[in-house]
Amino acid sequence: MKKLLLTLCCITLLAACQKVVVEPEQPAYIAEPTELVVGTLYGPQIFFTSGQGDSGYDYEMAQRFAKYLDLDLQMKPFANIGELYAALKKGEIDIIAAGLGDTPARREQFRVGPPLYRVNQVLVYRQGTPIPKNINNLDGEITVITDSAFVDTLTELQKSNPDLVWNQEKDKDAEELLAMIATGDIPYTIADSTSLDINRRFMPELREGIVLREKQPVVWLLPANNSDKLMSQLLAFWHTEKRSGTLAHLNEKYFAHVKRFDYVDTRAFIRAIDNKLPKYQATFEKYAGDIDWRKLAATAYQESHWNPNARSPTGVRGLMMLTLPTAKQMGIKNRLDPYQSIQGGAKYLNSMLERLPESIPASQRMWFALASYNIGLGHVEDARKLAQAQGLNPSAWRDVKSVLPLLQKRKYYKKTRYGYARGNEAVHYVDSIRRYYDTLVWIDNQNKLIELEKAPFQTAENTEAESIQPADLTQPQQP
16 A cells, blocks of 8 residues: 555656646637728719719729739728828728828828829919919918818928918818819818819819929828838839839829810800700710710710701711711711701711720720711821830820821821821810710719708608508509
């Protein structure tokens, strides 16, 4: 018995002397991301949703970046810049792509991506008020958005202009402030030159005043910490897109055609939308085919200002200004009948789209077709060959647009198949239609927003009526 006890004690002592080996905890599995979450703001040049889908410079670049990373894209709009900042700091979004400028204050909080494009910061005022010539002698205060780059600019200006004061607006966006200028609710704001150019198509009362800052880079913002890999990927992506011409293409697409502004023409177009378009809108929609009806309507306005009796010295007539041979080719008997004219113009424009080379991407085919509608497909083909001979892309509208005016110079047109053409006129023609189209899209979306705002009240009224008269539930609903 003593021997057994001695043995047990030895075993216990030996066990106590053994080192306890603790298995290390396995790190939790971290799943690879499946989507790129991009924080943004609404704006026609940033992120914009319409019946034709999503668009905007930042949206298209984000879409390309997500594809580059082999991730799905989630665009997450926020109400203001402050909320964007907070979301990035909390890790709720991966990146901010919202048309924001590169400023010292932003560099203190975030990492700044490479420049996408550059803008001027301009003082904006309303037509009919005195032209502001000095930042210290304004007839009223400046109102800007809280956390915007404009606050940094004004803070810097205040150092040499101590009397300078301004208001900050947290609950409105840039477009709303511009609308308040147009209606006379505030005297001054500051806007990026691109935003002003775009919004003057809808609010022609806006005027550009003093340039407060020139060529400010517009950038994306990344988290200050743990973003080395994302920044490296963004830089590599930016270099690829810059070399491939994507940045130049998006600059042309969103900004080039809006630089030319005509106050009288813009006001006349907006009046025509109210007074003339309702007569023909259903016909545009009926015959548009694969074309967005608003592009067809914009083309008709450029041709005739929606005047069914329009006539030119060259013999083109009617709402779509068809030549007699074209009208016959399209089966149109009476060019002065606006509905026949729309049908013929739509058919002819669709045929132009079908005849274009397949190498022209879908997003740009309409601009080539419109140029062909204006000066003929043969001349557009000549311009494409000229572009190719100069090392440009014959299937990119921005490149063909740059050489079209050469068709007016003997040095170039004598070597082409179809000879002389008013190429500069074709460029102006397409740019004008693009501006009219953008205005139609904006007004169309404004009308839809008004309908949505009315919808809750209509629903409430219906609910109240049903609660009072339950028997009516069996009756057909009124349209």
